[in-house]
Amino acid sequence: MRIPKSKLAVDDLDHSNRVGSRAETSKELINSLESILNSVQLSDLHRLQKKVRKFASSLEAPTKEESLTREFHQVFERLLEELKKSADKCQLRSKLIPEVQSYPSQLPVSAKACEIAELIRNNQVVVVAGDTGSGKTTQLPKICLDAGLGRRGMIGHTQPRRLAALSVATRIADELGPVAGRGVGSQVRFDDRSGPETYLKLMTDGILLAEIQADRYLSKYEAIIIDEAHERSLNIDFLLGFLRDLIRKRSDLKLIITSATIDVEKFSAHFCGAPIVSVEGRTFPVEVRYKPVLQPEESSRNDDAQTEAIISAIKEILQHDRYSNKNTGDILVFLPTEREIRDTATSLRKAKLGDLDVLPLYGRLQHAEQARIFAAHNTRRVVLATNVAETSITVPGINYVVDTGTARISRYSLQSKVQRLPIEAISQASANQRKGRCGRIANGICIRLYSEQDFDSRPLYTDPEIQRTNLAAVILRMLQLKLGDVENFPFIEMPETKAVNEGHKLLIELNAITASRALTSLGRQMAALPIDPRYARMLLESHKLNCLREVLIIVSGLSIQDPRESNSENKQIAIERQAEYKHPDSDFMSLVKLWDAYEALRQGSSQAMLRKYCKEHFLSFMRMREWREVHRQLLLA
Known part of the structure; x- marks a missing residue:
């Protein structure tokens, strides 16, 4: 369908210029300026309005017919030129907008x-x-x-x-x-x-x-x-x-x-x-099937149980299409973490399920990999995604969804004073959003790897982030943005008073704010760093104590998930392989030793060599890369 474009508000400026050049009275001069004011950029409007008002007041005289001095005409011409310059920018944008x-x-x-x-x-x-x-x-x-x-x-x-x-x-x-x-x-x-x-x-x-x-x-x-x-x-x-x-x-x-x-x-x-x-959404009927993953007591390898359940669900979808004698679309699998996406991708490729193209999708994916998601394709695809595909990104061609029912959700603990990223069961609303991603091109199937009873027991909505985050960081950010006090800010839902008080207390202890809750010079520096206020304070103090290099490595390492990986099967061998990073006196210094060893290798190695090293030493290559990215951001902050 097509809709005619609205009439453009910007008038022809040549006419205004002709009026200005022959204006003989103050009224005509002001009218010619005000006619263009309606066509200038909104970002310039307030400033130019003040200038026009100032010019108008300077033209006030007891006799309207009083001749205008040369100086007034020069001021007028300069102001007219400034107005036209702003209006021309509007026309530049307007010319690009389709009729x-x-x-x-x-x-x-x-x-x-x-x-x-x-x-x-x-x-x-x-x-x-x-x-x-x-x-x-x-x-x-x-x-x-x-x-x-x-x-x-x-x-x-x-x-x-x-x-x-x-x-x-x-x-x-x-x-x-x-x-x-x-x-x-x-x-x-x-x-x-x-x-x-x-x-x-x-x-x-x-x-x-x-x-x-x-x-x-x-x-x-x-x-x-x-x-x-x-x-x-x-x-x-x-x-x-x-x-x-x-x-x-x-x-x-x-x-x-x-x-x-x-x-x-x-x-x-x-x-x-x-x-x-x-x-309303564009969708065909979607059948929901509940296929709970075996509980830990029924399976000694719970991670493997989930992977096996995903493979089984995909086989079920492929079998459904074979019975109906047609391929009705791609498959979207929701997983909580990048690591699980990578592990599942490896398992799917080994499972030999036929001609399937397995693609990852998560927030930090490189641009070239992102582009593959939206590119035209002939091979049937299985897209393994975090909750970035829940609402933000619409993956084309999806007709089936496999939902593990979990996501990594940031949550602050008042008891431990730590902001964590635990993997939690998603809300009913999120589960329904995931279901809504299928059934786009034909009757769809959503396979949930949890029971219907589990679904019914889940909260209706996910808690707003303001209710599950470190209020110290919120308060510091609001003071930096000059948004005012937390208590007086028009939030849709106010955070708990206890959490607000705890946040103020921590910031006072860190010397980020005064007792009267004003931002200190130290607090301004902390607010500029994109990390937890306590980590920011550590960095600023380490600079004074000449140990910034080590603390920067430690803080950036603490800001991500631990890159050292192990499970019940390989725990002992992982400990042996990572022994070279162990510091006798400090777990924090162990992070520094790991960083130094990896950096020494990185500077003379290819990416393939680094991946091999990470695999042999039970390190996450992606987490090590993220560690370097956070370190670089803090270095530049």
Whole structure:
């Protein structure tokens, strides 16, 4: 379907210039300037309005017919040129935007494009609730363009994950074509691909939060889309609270919040009853089959039991297709960790299940590997993914899902004062999101590797991150972003008072804040480091004590999962192979010894040699690489 483009607000500037050049009265001069003000970038509007008002006040005189001095005409010409320069930037973006937007007819959101565009025109905030596969992530930016947005300022589109931001930007640019696609930019940490032509900018929610520090009004944006708001990450809750206050100050800013059909009324209520538009997912009937993995007491090798259950589920799907005499799509398997993805991939390739292409999908996957997920293919695929494929990324061609029912979820313990990443059972909402990933191209099957009784006993929703994170880090981040006190911030759901008090207490002990809860100079330095406040304090103190090198290695190592791997089968041999890293006095110094040994080898070895070394010494190659990445980030911070 196609929708005509809204009439462009930017008028022909040549006419305004002619009016300015022959203006003989102060009123004509001011009118010619104000006519262009409606066409300048929103980021320039406040500054240019002040200049025009100042110029107008300087022209006030007792007699309107009083001749204007040469000096006033020079000031006018300079101001007119500045206004035109800003308006020209709007025209630059406008020329790239297609005259009409086209929407894929197979996506459910396309049928509601006109309705959503009208809601956006008539309301400052709109909540779009859509099932997975409805097309809301890729089509909403185009609907915003049809609503007349993207000319005087960018459309900002946030994603919870780096992988999603980059892949969605690529997808939208491809849909818009080679010319219009030039206006689609993206920004993730250490990688900014936006410029003067950008009218749509995909970014992680952390990038938008960081921009608040430099521009409290987010004046570069004419509209902001907060995607996947139901995930309720800390960054999303920060943005929703900040934007609730900002829209009261900026009536020209449009806000679109997208969510899976999970508790959307909370978002509407948070923004004073914002209208909700629902879009159904594109799906065929999905049959749910429960195939519980054997419990530990029934199997001495629980990891192997899960892998065997996955292989069995895939065999069941292949057999189903053989009986129906057709191949009805690819298979998506949800696993909690990268390590399990790698191990399962190895087992699947050894299982000789036929002509299957096994692909991994997780947040830190390299770009070339990511591209394979979306590339055209003839071979049937099995995609092994973390929960990044639950909502953020739509993998094309999926018709079957195998769900292990677990995910790695960050959780802070008030007792141990440690932020952990345990593997936990997912909520019913997450399980249903996973189920919604299949049945896209034919009748689908979702095989859950847990019992129906287990599913029914699970919580309905995943706790918002604000309720399961270290509040010290939250408070420090809020003070750095100048978002105010935790107690007064408009969170959708307030964190527990006990956790807030514990957070303040820890920050005072670390000398990050004063007793009156003001950020100290040390606290500012700690906030700049992307790690737990205690680790940040360790780094700053080590610099004074001339042991920064060692502590940097230790802190970066503690910030990731332990790269040393072993299980009940190989524990003894792993201990023997890793004995060379053992320090007699300190487990922390053992990390330093491991780092030094690996770094000495890395600098003169190929990647294949490093992988072989890691395998022989029971080390995770991916974790060792992540350790180096965190170390480098902290070194540059």
